[in-house]
Amino acid sequence: MGKIIVVTSGKGGVGKTTTSAAFASGLALRGHQTVVIDFDVGLRNLDLVMGCERRVVYDFVNVINGEGNLNQALIKDKRIESLFILPASQTRNKEALTIKGVARILEALKKRFEYIICDSPAGIEHGAIMAMYFSDEALIVTNPEVSSVRDSDRIIGMLSSKTRRAVQNLPPVKEHLLLTRYIPKRVNSGDMLSVQDVQDILAIPLLGVIPESKSVLQASNAGIPITLDKKSDAGQAYLNVVARFLGEDPPPREKKGFLTRWFGK
Amino acid sequence: MYPHKPALEFKGNLLTLMVLHLLESDNDKIAEQLAKKISKAPGFFQDAPIVIDLHAIQDDESDIDLSELVKLLRTYGLIPVAVRGGNPQQDETALNLNLGILTETKSVRHRRYLEPETVATSSPSICKIVTQPIRSGQQVVSLQGDLVVLSTISHGAEILAHRHIHVYGALRGRALAGVNGDNEARIFCQQLDAELLSIAGRYLVNEDLPENLRSQSVQIYLEDDSLKIDPL
Numbered sequence: 001m002g003k004i005i006v007v008t009s010g011k012g013g014v015g016k017t018t019t020s021a022a023f024a025s026g027l028a029l030r031g032h033q034t035v036v037i038d039f040d041v042g043l044r045n046l047d048l049v050m051g052c053e054r055r056v057v058y059d060f061v062n063v064i065n066g067e068g069n070l071n072q073a074l075i076k077d078k079r080i081e082s083l084f085i086l087p088a089s090q091t092r093n094k095e096a097l098t099i100k101g102v103a104r105i106l107e108a109l110k111k112r113f114e115y116i117i118c119d120s121p122a123g124i125e126h127g128a129i130m131a132m133y134f135s136d137e138a139l140i141v142t143n144p145e146v147s148s149v150r151d152s153d154r155i156i157g158m159l160s161s162k163t164r165r166a167v168q169n170l171p172p173v174k175e176h177l178l179l180t181r182y183i184p185k186r187v188n189s190g191d192m193l194s195v196q197d198v199q200d201i202l203a204i205p206l207l208g209v210i211p212e213s214k215s216v217l218q219a220s221n222a223g224i225p226i227t228l229d230k231k232s233d234a235g236q237a238y239l240n241v242v243a244r245f246l247g248e249d250p251p252p253r254e255k256k257g258f259l260t261r262w263f264g265k
Numbered sequence: 266m267y268p269h270k271p272a273l274e275f276k277g278n279l280l281t282l283m284v285l286h287l288l289e290s291d292n293d294k295i296a297e298q299l300a301k302k303i304s305k306a307p308g309f310f311q312d313a314p315i316v317i318d319l320h321a322i323q324d325d326e327s328d329i330d331l332s333e334l335v336k337l338l339r340t341y342g343l344i345p346v347a348v349r350g351g352n353p354q355q356d357e358t359a360l361n362l363n364l365g366i367l368t369e370t371k372s373v374r375h376r377r378y379l380e381p382e383t384v385a386t387s388s389p390s391i392c393k394i395v396t397q398p399i400r401s402g403q404q405v406v407s408l409q410g411d412l413v414v415l416s417t418i419s420h421g422a423e424i425l426a427h428r429h430i431h432v433y434g435a436l437r438g439r440a441l442a443g444v445n446g447d448n449e450a451r452i453f454c455q456q457l458d459a460e461l462l463s464i465a466g467r468y469l470v471n472e473d474l475p476e477n478l479r480s481q482s483v484q485i486y487l488e489d490d491s492l493k494i495d496p497l
Binding site: 158 | 402419
């Protein structure tokens with residue numbers, strides 16, 4: 001049975017969709033059957049970042065409403081064998097997502113995939129709750145700034161109270177902190193929160209730190225998941241995140257200078 | 266045979282009394298309408314004790330002429346015994362007319378009974394213990410007694426307790442102890458960075474916290490009606 005992982009943050013623009021695309025393709029690159037779902041109904045972006053927007057015929061909401069079947073809606077990635085995308089609808093709104101409908105689709109996906117990545121919309125309303133409701137694990141994407149950390153804290157609270165696992169008294173959703181758009185220079189000069197600062201406030205295990213990088217914007221504009229850019233430091237960092245998520249201890253390699261600077265203080 | 270037999274006794278008693286509610290202070294109007302009412306059943310009002318209720322006109326600027334009204338009532342055979350709900354000046358006039366003052370108003374009675382009540386209910390106190398962090402947007406309430414939190418209270422979280430609050434992580438959110446008016450309630454915390462501290466309704470916001478006690482372990486209690494913070 002597959003594992004459902006929500007990528008969430010509360011705040012917008014912190015890198016949820018970039019992370020969803022990078023993380024899903026990272027898992028698929030390691031040979032895992034992976035599907036990434038866009039829960040941002042009405043503001044669909046994931047297909048752009050994944051470079052498949054011109055192949056969307058049926059979407060998530062169509063499948064929920066029974067207007068098309070799951071196989072018609074799933075888009076197979078052209079670059080990575082075991083990666084699929086389930087795009088959001090652009091013409092509907094988030095109310096189209098019902099608990100029953102989402103449950104049915106996730107159940108079907110769990111039989112077929114090892115990892116189901118749910119790209120959450122920003123906010124704490126219906127769309128975000130639908131994205132997190134059935135999750136087993138959560139990536140909390142946070143920028144090293146006060147408002148983002150505050151919103152992440154709110155989302156972590158909701159993960160432990162508003163999800164299926166919380167409601168049914170099951171073991172809680174496993175939380176992972178992912179710090180993105182990190183600029184070590186600005187941390188050292190004191191105008192950005194450090195990894196330690198963020199961890200002090202959120203008090204959940206850190207899965208990784210992704211440096212701010214020009215290559216992220218270039219890749220997302222080109223519709224390429226950043227993990228496929230071998231030269232990008234952010235791509236490398238995401239690959240390390242995937243390795244750590246899979247329980248490995250990835251070698252820091254030449255990035256050691258960076259890492260000691262991030263974690264050393 | 267019974268040399269100490271008491272010749273008198275004072276006892277409280279609930280009686281039914283007729284109350285005349287005055288809605289306006291215009292003496293002429295009152296006289297006119299009173300005459301009409303009484304003419305319908307003059308026997309009913311004969312020798313009846315009556316209380317004059319002044320609630321509706323206690324703030325009226327054109328003051329009522331009470332002595333005039335009392336005289337009028339007596340001519341109809343009514344016996345005015347007391348007033349209630351008047352302003353201090355009206356009360357004084359009433360006293361001069363040998364009328365009693367009934368202080369019974371509902372709001373006053375409630376306020377008087379509230380304080381002993383909170384003390385009384387504090388005895389069966391039940392302590393609530395929370396081990397998980399309390400996140401932004403979450404609220405934890407201990408209605409019966411103390412609240413003990415072993416983890417951190419985040420910014421934007423709120424905790425409330427009937428009595429004391431103990432926080433063993435950082436206190437960054439809002440903490441309200443003694444929410445039912447318990448002046449003895451205290452807040453204890455390992456790291457003070459609270460957005461708001463309150464005991465029995467008295468409060469301090471983050472800006473008011475003394476710089477030297479920020480992030481320190483402290484206790485907060487009420488002294489002379491204001492919050493006091495002491496290092497632990």
